[in-house]
């Protein structure tokens with residue numbers, strides 16, 4: 001745990017761009033949760049240098065935040081440094097079959113731009129509300145594809161050393177909603193290889209995906225799939241079989257539309273969502289003998305709430 005003193009010292013070292021006790025909830029799609037001990041929006045390489053210099057003197061836990069669409073933050077918040085990429089990392093360049101984009105580019109925008117440019121292979125990402133950096137870190141995917149299929153390489157800054165590395169798809173060790181990146185690694189850009197396609201076909205595919213999402217997934221405050229699908233099974237199906245569809249704790253509810261989604265209403269608090277996660281895991285373990293592993297990143301919870309099944 002980092003002390004308040006250490007966090008204030010770190011903020012002073014980083015300078016003007018550092019915010020102490022900065023609220024995180026509104027920066028996540030669940031829209032709940034406490035503050036970051038220190039928060040810095042990275043707009044330029046100089047911001048990164050200041051963070052690296054600060055961390056070298058006051059090392060504290062680091063969390064890189066993207067669009068916050070796969071994160072549940074505890075009421076206690078995150079006692080460390082949270083960094084997020086700013087608009088300076090949201091450029092896109094498209095050429096014949098290569099897309100080069102910054103880590104803060106929203107996936108739906110990149111999917112639509114690629115399709116409009118006559119490129120195919122990234123339409124699936126229109127329904128994933130994260131940013132490119134977070135998608136690389138999570139190996140986001142859907143509709144039969146994933147980042148691992150399209151990524152060629154990416155630029156990663158190590159906030160502990162300040163080194164910028166160019167990592168290939170193999171270097172990233174991408175697996176199911178997993179990469180080998182560390183919490184102090186920031187994906188600042190990525191390059192994707194797509195195929196020449198037909199603009200009208202890609203745009204029709206995108207419309208179909210958007211329609212399918214509306215029909216099959218809930219809106220409101222959620223963070224997508226709460227659990228990873230266990231091998232050969234579906235977490236949503238297991239939760240539904242356990243009779244938990246529509247189950248509510250306080251202002252958080254297991255979605256009636258898709259049982260692997262937890263919806264938080266306006267007044268929800270993180271602990272109610274986290275209690276539902278624990279409940280679903282326990283009931284499914286009892287009934288099906290399968291211990292579900294969270295896909296959502298639990299930030300700032302106690303070790304007990306944040307536990308993952310042993311591998």
Ligand SMILES: Cc1cc2nc3c(=O)[nH]c(=O)nc-3n(C[C@H](O)[C@H](O)[C@H](O)COP(=O)(O)OP(=O)(O)OC[C@H]3O[C@@H](n4cnc5c(N)ncnc54)[C@H](O)[C@@H]3O)c2cc1C
Pocket residue numbers: 029063064065066067068069070071085103127128129130131132133134135136137138139140141142181183185186187188217222223224225297
């Ligand atoms: C309605 C809805 C539908 C969704 N559908 C899908 C889906 O179909 N498929 C799917 O895979 N996911 C889905 N998600 C989850 C989420 O959108 C993805 O996991 C997305 O890739 C997360 O990106 P983010 O920018 O929001 O990352 P965050 O949620 O901010 O962070 C997620 C993880 O990535 C790390 N991270 C974020 N940015 C960076 C960066 N620049 N460098 C290094 N690490 C970083 C964080 O530290 C954290 O560990 C859905 C979410 C919602 C709300």
